Amino acid sequence: MTLIFGIRSRESAGAIRDLERHARRLPQLNLIVLSDDRNEGLTLPRLLQIIGDMSEDTQVYLCGPQGLKNMIGRAWAMANMSGLIYSEHFDFRGTYGMEHLNYIFRPILDAVRNIKLTFTGSVVASS
16 A cells, blocks of 8 residues: 655654554555655656556546646546545535535424524613
8 A cells, every 4th residue: 555645844744653662563564755844745757756656547536626636537548547536525615505515404404493482581782
């Protein structure tokens, strides 16, 4: 198993020491750490080099921005890889439409609709 772990810097990557420790004790884990502060970003040539060491039917489990997903898809095709690429879609930029918010918050909205509020005593308003 190859884990390509892209980080901004070793100081900002909280889990890097744990990953390196596990890689040392697990011979089946090939850990590749690419650090932005060392100009080690994942480029298409670097990715093709990494893919060159993989079997043709290798599967990819991918987490990252859309640009990374696109690059890996291009490299996969260029290297004639037959394994599948699995990834999820995340949107952290607030571009969800109301239909997404309704879906995400429906259980909360349904629960709130069933709450009956009762007031006892008096309400005092001050200005």
